[in-house]
Amino acid sequence: MRLSNSELNVMEVIWNEKYINERNEIQALEVAKVLEKELGWKRNTTYTVLKKLIDKGAIERYYPNYTIKPLVSKEEIAITETERLIDGIFKGSAINYLSTFLSTKKLSSKDIEEIKKMFDKLDKA
Template sequence: MELSNGEIMVMEVLWEGECLDENGEIQALELSKVLKEKYDLGKTSCYTFFGRLLEKGAITRRYPKYTIKPIVTREEALQKQREEAIDKLFQGSFINFCRTFLKDNKISEEEVQEMKNIINDFEKEEK
């Protein structure tokens, strides 16, 4: 699930949860007011983002008052974006991702050891 910057702004407000009611919901009009105050987004832009987020399955909407509820957590969204980026940019290969990262960045011996520890822990979990 690739989210645009505007969609992420909407989701960040929802994930923070301060504007949500006891059912974890908010009316679209109220959410657009929060987004106007926080990010200076216009009402039309907000509703465009709401529509896109509905299509992507990140939020639900119920009537009659266009009440919005987030159904994707921040962690789920980030996981999906990571997977899509690796698929798109590195032919789905985590190894290609690591090679590119390591080629372009200097890493310390401590970081190399930490990576080895992560791999060892992963191997232990797999057994």
């Protein structure tokens, strides 16, 4: 599932543990309030994007109180977007993607150690 930047802004609020309740839900009005504060969006803008997310199957809406629940996780979207990026820009080459990423980022020693651990796990699998 591909999401626009506006849709990702809304999903970030919906995925954020700071805003959701114990049932992994949030009211649309609360989403609108957060985005008004953070991005200056009007309520209608948020509701329009919420409708698009419902149509795409990314979220579900419940009544009363226009309660929202995510149907896709942040990880699912991250995987989809990463695969699209690798396939599109890097012609399917994960090596070229990693090379570009690593050459443009300043990594801390801790980051490097974490990456080494990930590669060690891959090597043992």
